[in-house]
Amino acid sequence: MAASKAQMDQLAQQAERAEAERLAHRYRLEFIELEKQPVDYALVQSLPVDMMLRNKFVPLQRENGHM
The missing domain is CATH 1.20.5 (Single alpha-helices involved in coiled-coils or other helix-helix interfaces)
Known part of the structure; x- marks a missing residue:
């Protein structure tokens, strides 16, 4: 079948x-299961979209000054 x-x-x-x-x-x-990861929209909006697309990344969180 x-x-x-x-x-x-x-x-x-x-x-x-x-x-x-x-x-x-x-x-x-x-x-990391992205469906279960909360999105920090302020962090995402703080970066240029073309940089995220060019480098193929989305920041998940900022911790101790690092993404």
């Missing part, structure tokens, strides 16, 4: 998450 689109989507999401976790581990970074 062929897998449904929902099942295929779920498998793709699981594979994507596993790859993201593997990369985080490889580069000794914390894996």
Whole structure:
């Protein structure tokens, strides 16, 4: 029996998450689920959008003067 689109989507999401976790581990970074991370909109708005796009990042928080 062929897998449904929902099942295929779920498998793709699981594979994507596993790859993201593997990369985080490889580069000794914390894996963060962005859906569960609160967004500091003031921090995001304080930076130029083109800089975030060019460097492919979104700041999550500011702590001790560091992002």
